[in-house]
Amino acid sequence: MAEGICYVCTRPYTAPTRDAAVDKIVNHIMTRHLAQVKSDTLETKNKFEKCPVCGAPIGKPLLKCPTCGADLVEQFARKVTRGYITG
Helix, strand or coil, X not given: XXXXXXXXXXXXXXXXXXXXXXXXXXXXHHHHCHHHHHHHHCCHHHCCCECCCCCCECCXXXXXXXXXXXXXXXXXXXXXXXXXXXX
16 A cells, blocks of 8 residues: 655655556646646746657757657656655
8 A cells, every 4th residue: 555645735644556546646636736836837947858759859948849749747746746645
């Protein structure tokens, strides 16, 4: 059993696997805290060097990958959420 929290509001979640917990929390973040996570994604310190989906170089804060069109807001939420999961 995996447990985790939303990094924005600290709401707890449980799921059978780590990946399921990440999916649950990211869904919550994208529906309830979209403005906050967009703002966090656009901070210079949070930029992606490479797209987590296609691997294309990015190197600057963006909301979508210019190569494959992947939603970097969701990818950022996934990246951060993994640090808030145990089990």
